[in-house]
Amino acid sequence: GKTYKIAVIPGDGIGQEVMPCGLKSLHAASARFNFNLAITTFDFASCDYYDKHGKMMPDDWVELLTPFDAIYFGAVGDPARHPDHITLWGSLLQMRRQFDQYVNLRPCRLVKGVPSPLADPGEIDFWIVRENTEGEYSEIGGKIFEGTERETVIQETVMTRIGVDRILKYAFELAKTTRRKRLTSATKSNGIKITMPYWDDRFKLMSKSYPEVTTEQFHIDILTAHFVAKPSHFDVVVGSNLHGDILSDLGPAVTGTIGIAPSGNIHPEAKFPSLFEPVHGSAPDIMGKGIANPVGMIWAGQMMLLHLGEKQAAEAMMKAIDRVLGEADQSVLTPDMKGKGTTQKLGDAIAEAIASV
Numbered sequence: 503g504k505t506y507k508i509a510v511i512p513g514d515g516i517g518q519e520v521m522p523c524g525l526k527s528l529h530a531a532s533a534r535f536n537f538n539l540a541i542t543t544f545d546f547a548s549c550d551y552y553d554k555h556g557k558m559m560p561d562d563w564v565e566l567l568t569p570f571d572a573i574y575f576g577a578v579g580d581p582a583r584h585p586d587h588i589t590l591w592g593s594l595l596q597m598r599r600q601f602d603q604y605v606n607l608r609p610c611r612l613v614k615g616v617p618s619p620l621a622d623p624g625e626i627d628f629w630i631v632r633e634n635t636e637g638e639y640s641e642i643g644g645k646i647f648e649g650t651e652r653e654t655v656i657q658e659t660v661m662t663r664i665g666v667d668r669i670l671k672y673a674f675e676l677a678k679t680t681r682r683k684r685l686t687s688a689t690k691s692n693g694i695k696i697t698m699p700y701w702d703d704r705f706k707l708m709s710k711s712y713p714e715v716t717t718e719q720f721h722i723d724i725l726t727a728h729f730v731a732k733p734s735h736f737d738v739v740v741g742s743n744l745h746g747d748i749l750s751d752l753g754p755a756v757t758g759t760i761g762i763a764p765s766g767n768i769h770p771e772a773k774f775p776s777l778f779e780p781v782h783g784s785a786p787d788i789m790g791k792g793i794a795n796p797v798g799m800i801w802a803g804q805m806m807l808l809h810l811g812e813k814q815a816a817e818a819m820m821k822a823i824d825r826v827l828g829e830a831d832q833s834v835l836t837p838d839m840k841g842k843g844t845t846q847k848l849g850d851a852i853a854e855a856i857a858s859v
């Protein structure tokens with residue numbers, strides 16, 4: 503079978519705890535479906551690395567990571583040790599930009615066995631398409647009159663025509679070809695006067711090329727309400743970097759826990775490696791306890807296999823996740839899913855299921 507070169511970066515906190523589960527499931531898939539994973543693990547993009555080297559990544563990180571077919575990433579950040587904007591802008595956010603991973607694809611699905619906080623959630627199955635290289639996440643701005651009463655800070659939002667159009671096109675294509683043909687756009691064009699109406703205009707223009715896709719636009723504030731009040735309404739939801747970020751914690755929370763949510767930072771043109779990670783962070787509040795939910799990490803591995811073209815293996819991984827969670831065995835589910843299980847127990851159950859589903 504084929505061999506894929508995978509860069510593994512566990513990072514900080516529970517990133518290091520869920521990564522072994524993700525790898526165990528991937529190895530189970532590779533053993534069964536006859537492909538090989540050539541794995542190289544890196545210790546950078548972590549607070550430990552920062553303590554040793556005074557920076558988050560080595561100077562040649564681009565050369566190191568470029569040859570890989572994909573990057574499998576845990577989580578980074580520990581605000582008790584170093585400020586988040588230093589650790590994140592020194593690692594994950596650099597990778598997303600350097601490797602032009604302009605699509606951040608984040609599926610949200612209510613999985614049988616995972617209790618939702620909603621009394622009557624219905625069927626929830628939507629995918630968030632988050633712009634991932636520009637928007638509100640920019641380094642443009644500055645501080646003046648620092649330390650005085652007139653202290654002023656400015657942070658610019660950047661939207662380019664290429665950047666907006668390519669994420670919208672990805673979302674329209676996804677809605678049309680693989681999903682249920684409904685596309686929701688999240689903006690805030692009543693209050694944010696220049697960038698958000700621009701996004702709306704590009705969205706309207708592109709919708710003319712996709713007559714088979716039903717479109718709608720909501721301001722982000724009411725959209726968060728709809729996410730809670732009628733989550734089953736949504737199919738594909740596209741938004742700017744910050745809007746997509748917020749919606750992709752809210753969506754999974756509505757389906758029970760952010761601990762199961764996966765994320766693909768995708769560079770569709772395949773000139774650079776794409777990066778797969780859970781949506782959640784390093785969760786300092788539960789780190790070291792062995793109770794982190796490993797499903798987000800494993801599901802991200804599933805997205806990685808699909809991206810690499812291992813369709814059958816990806817289907818088996820998804821089935822295994824669904825089966826193990828669906829059995830809703832309290833001794834296996836982690837506490838965020840109202841169970842009493844551990845990271846390792848749940849991870850082992852899924853890896854075992856992959857061999858046989």
Ligand code: NAD
Binds near residue numbers: 781786788838
């Ligand atoms: P977080 O996602 O780490 O945690 C939020 C809450 O969800 C916590 O109560 C945590 O215990 C819980 N949680 C998260 N993942 C879980 C899992 N797998 N199982 C069970 N419970 C889980 O978000 P935060 O607290 O805002 O951030 C903590 C650190 O992680 C910060 O440094 C932040 O910048 C960083 N962060 C990194 C990433 C990333 O690497 N992609 C993403 C988000 C946050």
Ligand code: IPM
Binds near residue numbers: 579590595747781783
């Ligand atoms: C995410 C995270 C990151 C983001 C942070 C850690 C910079 O919240 O991947 O959703 O905002 O993109």
Ligand code: MN
Binds near residue numbers: 748
């Ligand atoms: Mn986030």
